[in-house]
Amino acid sequence: HSRPRLGTHLGHNTNIRIKLPVVCFTWQIAMIILFGVFVRYDSESDAHWPETMIQNNITSNTENDFYYRYPSFQDVHVMIFVGFGFLMTFLKRYSFSAVGFNFLIASFGIQWALLMQGWFGSLDPSTGKILIGVENLINADFCVAGCLIAFGAVLGKVSPVQLLVMTLFGVTLFAVEEYIILELLHVKDAGGSMVIHAFGGYYGLTISRVLYRPRIHQSKHLQGSVYQSDVFAMIGTLFLWMFWPSFNSAIAYHGDGQHRAVINTYLCLAASVLTTVAISSLSQKTGKLDMVHIQNSTLAGGVALGTAAEFMVSPYGALIVGFLCGILSTMGYIFISPFLEKNLKIHDTCGIHNLHAMPGLIGGIVGAITAATANELDYGKQGLINTFGLTGKLQSRSPSTQGGYQAAGICVALAFGIVGGILRLPIWGDPADENCYDDEVYWEVPEEDEENPDSIPPILEYNNHMIHKQQEM
Amino acid sequence: HSRPRLGTHLGHNTNIRIKLPVVCFTWQIAMIILFGVFVRYDSESDAHWPETMIQNNITSNTENDFYYRYPSFQDVHVMIFVGFGFLMTFLKRYSFSAVGFNFLIASFGIQWALLMQGWFGSLDPSTGKILIGVENLINADFCVAGCLIAFGAVLGKVSPVQLLVMTLFGVTLFAVEEYIILELLHVKDAGGSMVIHAFGGYYGLTISRVLYRPRIHQSKHLQGSVYQSDVFAMIGTLFLWMFWPSFNSAIAYHGDGQHRAVINTYLCLAASVLTTVAISSLSQKTGKLDMVHIQNSTLAGGVALGTAAEFMVSPYGALIVGFLCGILSTMGYIFISPFLEKNLKIHDTCGIHNLHAMPGLIGGIVGAITAATANELDYGKQGLINTFGLTGKLQSRSPSTQGGYQAAGICVALAFGIVGGILRLPIWGDPADENCYDDEVYWEVPEEDEENPDSIPPILEYNNHMIHKQQEM
């Protein structure tokens, strides 16, 4: 009853006792120093807020952005830590790593994201400080989502140290890509179809290609689910699904913008569920449903409405997007994932291609078309300005031009994802091929419950009894 | 180690490979068309909102109904998908179906509910369009709750196609019943004791009666829980319990109405827990607690305060309702459920009679009494008008008359539930008696974890060793 000793195998040293603590300590200390130099409260979270209120003639604390965005922020926070974390617990012996490493890299990532996004977007020009408020927290969570998506592609095949490195680079790339798309091109992408999902998806797929393991089949016995792990994964699926309206509306324009983003996302996701179930049932000889599809493709609608959720796509438009994405994402699991593995040597543990990369691209296209066809009749004069932020020197930009910029945004996200992923991750503690998908490599896993009489089926005790009897004979 | 082949058995064809996709696709396409014809954004989610603000002299975006109701909406959303879904995972081999079919029918139901409730309640007379906002989303979730309650009665005994049909009819009936009760009779029922719980409960019980299976005992070995499935079910229980204050307050009157509904529900639920525990312990010879009671009857207080939560029932009034409902609901599980099965041939898998039907009736009665005894001293003049919506041609309706109408509402809900349930569900893919409560019928269930050495207790390996030794002898 002893497991094969793990830790060193075929030159794979998975002992991370020095590397992991060193990385964690060094980086956390760096964060403290950089925050000390750069990060301060913004005017709405600073104790001088009462003075700001007087200066700006604000009469009620309800106008503090906190009350517009905090409920959505908390929903997004749940998506990042419980949603992504539990969605990946579906593997039979990798739940500790799924939820634990997700926890670790997100906790590092949000700190680094506050800095990177701050340098690019929230830097106070007069003081050189990054001023943070609740919207920065949401954006940091969003940024980390991109890295967690990439984690899904390599789940079970990399060490936590590699994941931290992947997050460091991922957040950095994300902040640059986001700056180019949202600030320089002035593209709208409140729910991040392009900036988060397409980028994160292709970043992860490229890394997975670089780290391709020809002998991964050696741990094939662990690359599947058991009954309970599939139920755990549904916790992740549902919290992602339920709170996706908050994801797509969290940083949308106050008032009708947030309101409309919620309605569109709600409808789009509902339609995804029905077509996912339909294709999943069709794909099996006996019409049985596949948990992998239900856990993932039901969410594709939320991804694909990330750009257009705050636009006037109209309720039936949202349903159409969800309808198509449920179909395409499920077919992705059936046809595209095997193709990618066999022909392009891209092994995608969670199928992020079908849940994030492809629906993210679709979302970018939907956004570009919707923006290009926007007009004053549908939006009203002020509504058009608010929705697309066409003020200042952008006030002369026409909707069709905006549509063109939206399309350009897709290309930027794609380029950053693919080029960014071609970093050779140093081989820091990754598991041997036959030890992939196994918590034992990085966690103290409890012994199974031998002393509990219930865990031994009665037939066994009978056997045992019989054997002894026979031996006595 | 092969399971009995399922799929066709005794004339039961559970192969849903054509039926399920056809229903999902057809209905989803119908939704898209109907939404295209009928559904538009309301003034608070439309991009013309800045103009509406000016026209109506609204100075702050915080007055957008979105900010009053969105946090409650998200809580309700969690109750529908995680609350109801996980509460039903208690069966040992039916967790995929519990959480997966709940997901499917709720996703269809909310779309159909937006249409049905829209035609009856939110139709813009000038344009003939349904205008939707966050309150419509909440009401759609509420409507679906009625169908999910009915699902609880037939859990494990019907196919997903039958469930979709049940939801189609259920939502339709619900919208008519709701229109009669809330609009025609002008009955108040913000948390839906009558409209949602009594209706849904009796609808499910009647369907279960119609579908009675005399040989259901053939799958008795699957009609129970295992240790882990009971813990999963507690996730559902707790999310329902914690967010029930949001359920009862989500569409209550702004300000004190929502505030009071939360306080009352919070207290009522707390009292339910103590009396449920007391009766559960009393009911067993050795005083041990029964998970079925804790998972369900602790919630009865929330159901029973659905009508009166926004009224001035006073904090101790809320405690009394919770006190009684904990007792009655638990005794329902002990005495009434066996009676219903034996004498009325109503087999109620989740005991919805005790959690929804009976407490829903009690809630209607509590509401009628509280309304009838309302007065200006307790409510204030404007408070009485706001709470009971007695404006326009209703301004002369007295509280005691309102009480009478409330009582009439109970009868309407009951009638719709019972009559509505007598629809013979076409026998579309329902499982054979011996295959009830089994995910294998409709899902690809993962093989158990044979290759994992931990899953085989060491004593077994010893046995095996002994046997081989003996054979050698």
Next chain:
Amino acid sequence: HSRPRLGTHLGHNTNIRIKLPVVCFTWQIAMIILFGVFVRYDSESDAHWPETMIQNNITSNTENDFYYRYPSFQDVHVMIFVGFGFLMTFLKRYSFSAVGFNFLIASFGIQWALLMQGWFGSLDPSTGKILIGVENLINADFCVAGCLIAFGAVLGKVSPVQLLVMTLFGVTLFAVEEYIILELLHVKDAGGSMVIHAFGGYYGLTISRVLYRPRIHQSKHLQGSVYQSDVFAMIGTLFLWMFWPSFNSAIAYHGDGQHRAVINTYLCLAASVLTTVAISSLSQKTGKLDMVHIQNSTLAGGVALGTAAEFMVSPYGALIVGFLCGILSTMGYIFISPFLEKNLKIHDTCGIHNLHAMPGLIGGIVGAITAATANELDYGKQGLINTFGLTGKLQSRSPSTQGGYQAAGICVALAFGIVGGILRLPIWGDPADENCYDDEVYWEVPEEDEENPDSIPPILEYNNHMIHKQQEM
């Protein structure tokens, strides 16, 4: 295949069939009577609110405190029932009790807390009534948190009746302690480092000392986790971690106070995760992570910022606190817990010393230092007044004096915790030493799944076949 009969053993009568129902009924009836005499709605939840609005010149319902605090309240509510409840499900056979008893004692505790805290803090002097609103609900949840912390120390070793007694005394002591600290000393402690965590921690540790069992090792085989139970516990950890910003901001000052408390807690918790992982990995020969640390010490930062979260600790200050607490808390699990058990006879099942008691003290100290160094430059004149509530007769209290009072608050919390815990809990149904950590004592536990063919590994069937064959020979 029969389990040892539990119930009476070595003089331990765990039959709670009379005691538990009697306590539940009596206390719940007492609550109803006391609520009837004392508890009424406050002005913001009373139906007279429209009149109050006119009297106080309030023009918008958004100014009702409900809309400032309800989202945070719901998050706190999740922490109390799912967070604490699931965090304690880590034991292999004590999940029913963990989540069920947590549910029971919290439901009783919040009612008693509303009364006790009301008598001390919300009593309307003119009418002698306790007027409750959403802030009272939050405070009741907070108060119960103290008792749930104490529950963690004795988890598995006491009966539900003892837990109810512990909660009755705990809430009572809490209310007095809170009154002294917050009202008499006017100490600020919005997130309760001292009032909740230090008090609850030492209260639990002292009770555990009093109830010390020298032969607890007899149930050592049950005092550990299994794979699934560790994943369940992570649900608790993550909901606590994600919603802790709401915990520390729920009753902070409107506007920048709540906003800042969220930012600080968010950052502090993120830093805790990295240093917890670092120390956990360092502590094992092979660098593997320990689930106990990840489940608990990652939360220490939230505890330690309970006092100072609303102060101007600055973002990097929050990171430093989290950095240190992750280290200290994890080292507590490695070094201090074994020391406490061996030398001081304090057996602490969940390690509340490391998660609550010690970080609570640190939080008090951080708060005292931050308060003492507060100045008008950092806070602004009005900001300083708002943050520390230095109005009326306190307006002349200087920050350094405030710092001294904060330090005094730590001592009061500590004293109440330790002295309060020395109550000899009557031996009401506690389990025998060899039956600790076992749900069987108090719950109807489902039989394991014998009839499911999947649960018997194929090798067994082969064995069986062989045996019969041999017998035939």
